[in-house]
Amino acid sequence: MTTFHSIRAVAAVLAAALVFPAAGAGAADGDFLKGKKVSLLIGGGSGGGVDVSGRLFARHVVRHLPGAPTIVAQNHPAGGGIIVYQTLANVAPRDGTTFATFAAGPLTLPLLRDQNVNYDVRKFTWLGRMSDDANACHTMAGSKVRTVEDAQKIAINVGATGVTARTATVPLMLNAAIGTQFHVIAGYKGSEGVLLALERGEVEGRCVSFNSIHVTRPDWIPQKKINLLFQTGLTKHPRYPDLPLASEVAKTPESRKLLEFLGQTLAVTNPFALPPEVPPDRTALWRKAFDDTVRDPAFLAEAKKLRLEVDPAPGPVVERLVNEIYATPPDILAIAKASMAKGKAKKKAKKKKKEN
Known part of the structure; x- marks a missing residue:
């Protein structure tokens, strides 16, 4: 805090x-x-x-x-x-x-x-x-997690800024809603900090707005440097009609309501x-x-x-x-709060200062 x-x-x-x-x-x-x-x-x-x-x-x-x-x-x-x-x-x-x-x-x-x-x-x-803006969850091109089904079977670390940031809360809610296995590593300084962590291989993926991807790394999607797993929001992004919505994967009414709540926040x-x-x-x-x-x-x-x-x-x-x-x-808030409590974001380890 x-x-x-x-x-x-x-x-x-x-x-x-x-x-x-x-x-x-x-x-x-x-x-x-x-x-x-x-x-x-x-x-x-x-x-x-x-x-x-x-x-x-x-x-x-x-x-x-x-x-x-x-x-x-x-x-x-x-x-x-x-x-x-x-x-x-x-x-x-x-x-x-x-x-x-x-x-x-x-x-x-x-x-x-x-x-x-x-x-x-x-x-x-x-x-x-x-x-x-709809959000997209993605991994880097070399990851074994390339689809939403992979994300439900294989655990990966995803990068976030603060533990209260959307880059942390969205993947935690998705874990509860559709059974993804995202382990949130929070504490990176701004979007650029998460991007550098992805490029260094410290984390494999993140959940972030399409706008952020388009602005900060405009070559990632067209040059297939990342795998787009799925998108979250009330409707699909018009540029990605074939990328599944998380709500299409949800199996229970409670999960769909949780994703609707998440979609409202993305509005x-x-x-x-x-x-x-x-x-x-x-x-x-x-x-x-x-x-x-x-x-x-x-x-x-x-x-x-x-x-x-x-x-x-x-x-x-x-x-x-x-x-x-x-x-x-x-x-619905109780389900959302439970998802936050169950999968608390971990803060990234601080680098030790070198002794003289």
């Missing part, structure tokens, strides 16, 4: 970036951003899917925000991005001068862990989501949010800026160049999706 020492560290960064007095809640439209520095907290490592989409958005949203603010992006990948959730809920100023984007793994953590995570995502001021991919209790006029300004940005031809052209798929939804839709996730029936 991320410590409050870490949260205070982010608070210090925010204080350094926001060296101006906060504007009053009654400031005229956009006046509060004029000439200001706006902090973007990125709950992912440098070069990963969350980072790439977050920085892309930051480069273009400035054209749709009045006052010509400067956006300062800061990466905080610890714990799968949980520190950003906690900072947004408890530390970030609620005046519209700080916003965040993060991996969606910690979004469901309060539902799945019997511990106080100190944030409530239902109180966040949601701006929108960048995409609705909130690369979300953007302000802290709770941001004044309504500033919320409206930011939501309009989000909607205008994701339709901006220049933004879409650069997203295409980066191989980043954009399937946006506005803030009110994300708010509804989050509330629906948190209305999941207790019996």
Whole structure:
């Protein structure tokens, strides 16, 4: 669990970036951003899917925000991005001068862990989501595990960032739902850390969004450097119609309901949010800026160049999706929680320092 020492560290960064007095809640439209520095907290490592989409958005949203603010992006990948959730809920100023984007793994953590995570995502001021992205579970080309049937018979190590990250929780739920034998090794620094572990052979596979694969290692799929085992989500990714859905393999109603819950969480991919209790006029300004940005031809052209798929939804839709996730029936949550408890992610071993 991320410590409050870490949260205070982010608070210090925010204080350094926001060296101006906060504007009053009654400031005229956009006046509060004029000439200001706006902090973007990125709950992912440098070069990963969350980072790439977050920085892309930051480069273009400035054209749709009045006052010509400067956006300062800061990466905080610890714990799968949980520190950003906690900072947004408890530390970030609620005046519209700080916003965040993060991996969606910690979004469901309060539902799945019997511990106080100190944030409530239902109180966040949601701006929108960048995409609705199916996940894929894959292994490296040299692995003996090449299909979903192989994954049900042969145990392999899969890499993850934090124990609360989607790269950890998704394979654990899949173990419970369809009988895969994924052993989660967590603790790698951001997406790039997991990618390097795969390339070094420390782990054999991972479960991650298609978007992340396309952006970070665009040659892996076309050059058959990985084996795509199956995909998770409510529907298939349009580019991979022949790759089976995990729900097609599920054998019981309980398993299918668990996968439906998992699919709902995947519908909130690369979300953007302000802290709770941001004044309504500033919320409206930011939501309009989000909607205008994701339709901006220049933004879409650069997203295409980066191989980043954009399937946006506005803030009110994300708010509804989050509330629906948190209305999941207790019996399904019990199955999901049991899967987390049964197959706890192991933290990767730290390298010993060489003695002089």
